[in-house]
Amino acid sequence: MLVLGIESSCDETGVALYDTERGLLAHRLHTQMAMHAEYGGVVPELASRDHIRRLVPLTQSCLQEAGADYADIDAVAFTQGPGLSGALLAGSGYANALAFALGKPVVPVHHLEGHLLSPLLSDNKPAFPFVALLVSGGHTQFMAVRGIGNYTLLGESVDDAAGEAFDKTAKLLGLPYPGGAELSQLARLGSPGVFEFPRPMLHSPDLQMSFSGLKTAVLTAVQKVRAENNGNIPKQTRNDICRAFQDAVVDVLAAKSHKALLDTGFHTLVVAGGVGANQKLRATLSALTIQPHTKGRSKPPAEAVKVHFPAPEYCTDNGAMIALAGAMRLQNAQTAGSFDVKPRWPLAEIMKN
Ligand code: KG4
Numbered sequence: 059m060l061v062l063g064i065e066s067s068c069d070e071t072g073v074a075l076y077d078t079e080r081g082l083l084a085h086r087l088h089t090q091m092a093m094h095a096e097y098g099g100v101v102p103e104l105a106s107r108d109h110i111r112r113l114v115p116l117t118q119s120c121l122q123e124a125g126a127d128y129a130d131i132d133a134v135a136f137t138q139g140p141g142l143s144g145a146l147l148a149g150s151g152y153a154n155a156l157a158f159a160l161g162k163p164v165v166p167v168h169h170l171e172g173h174l175l176s177p178l179l180s181d182n183k184p185a186f187p188f189v190a191l192l193v194s195g196g197h198t199q200f201m202a203v204r205g206i207g208n209y210t211l212l213g214e215s216v217d218d219a220a221g222e223a224f225d226k227t228a229k230l231l232g233l234p235y236p237g238g239a240e241l242s243q244l245a246r247l248g249s250p251g252v253f254e255f256p257r258p259m260l261h262s263p264d265l266q267m268s269f270s271g272l273k274t275a276v277l278t279a280v281q282k283v284r285a286e287n288n289g290n291i292p293k294q295t296r297n298d299i300c301r302a303f304q305d306a307v308v309d310v311l312a313a314k315s316h317k318a319l320l321d322t323g324f325h326t327l328v329v330a331g332g333v334g335a336n337q338k339l340r341a342t343l344s345a346l347t348i349q350p351h352t353k354g355r356s357k358p359p360a361e362a363v364k365v366h367f368p369a370p371e372y373c374t375d376n377g378a379m380i381a382l383a384g385a386m387r388l389q390n391a392q393t394a395g396s397f398d399v400k401p402r403w404p405l406a407e408i409m410k411n
């Protein structure tokens with residue numbers, strides 16, 4: 059079964075062809091980052107218009123690479139939400155029109171389910187059950203994943219998402235939008251321990267997280283540095299701030315990942331979403347083991363954890379994860395085609411009853 063996947067929830071147009079027998083056949087991405095950078099953030103109306111311009115050529119390019127024709131497509135999957143309503147409507151309108159013209163089913167997909175299942179695009183697929191850490195620009199959540207459509211929210215950020223904190227901090231440091239990836243590059247050049255930022259809610263007894271206080275701590279440090287340097291931030295100081303900020307975020311995500319594994323008893327962690335491209339986070343989580351609690355004196359041996367990351371190109375928004383999630387939903391006979399978009403859509407609502 060050949061599924062065309064369409065992603066248009068924000069500032070990236072993603073199109074992909076996924077075959078349930080042969081895997082991913084082609085995928086194309088157009089990022090609008092340069093267009094929005096001028097404005098310091100995503101301009102929704104510009105985003106919608108650009109998606110409309112890109113969808114047909116990207117689809118044609120995918121079909122060409124896959125050596126397929128429109129008539130070979132068995133179903134069209136698209137991101138129904140959450141996201142920007144105009145941007146979602148561009149993808150929904152296109153997917154529904156194409157599916158109608160081809161006489162094929164249309165499969166609405168939850169954007170976060172796409173991220174959640176994206177590690178299944180790799181050859182080394184995680185087995186259910188697993189803990190999923192979703193870290194994107196809009197979400198930072200831990201989910202217990204027991205199967206397709208069987209997701210339980212374990213905890214989430216109570217304020218800013220980790221990616222949002224990366225982007226806002228990058229902006230404070232004068233880096234261009236969206237900034238998260240560039241901040242992490244500069245962090246590599248920073249020295250550890252020059253700045254110390256708080257690790258909010260690190261020891262809270264749950265899986266809730268908070269990143270807005272961290273951003274405020276950076277703001278205070280930046281103001282002090284500027285006051286001492288005629289309004290400037292010396293290059294090395296900026297790198298040191300990036301390093302301290304990233305270390306704090308990674309520490310929190312690693313500690314909470316450990317707790318999520320301990321609480322669920324699962325031994326597999328799947329990391330998805332744009333911040334999952336962060337090399338420091340990948341290295342830290344890859345080294346994670348589970349240290350069981352003990353009341354006695356002897357320390358039980360640490361238990362091994364399997365950690366799965368999507369390839370960096372599938373961490374950020376893309377059409378491949380939507381095609382894959384759509385194909386899995388179809389195989390599980392969970393389709394209910396709809397033209398509607400759902401700009402706000404909690405993942406818990408797509409749970410199987
Ligand atoms: O999943 P995604 O592409 O879009 C959303 O659905 O939000 O994630 C985008 C987020 C942005 O906040 C971006 O700054 C962040 O992922 N990001 C990174 C890195 N690459 C992308 N954050 C930290 N380190 C990176 N290397």
Ligand code: ZN
Pocket residue numbers: 169173194195331332374375
């Ligand atoms: Zn996303």
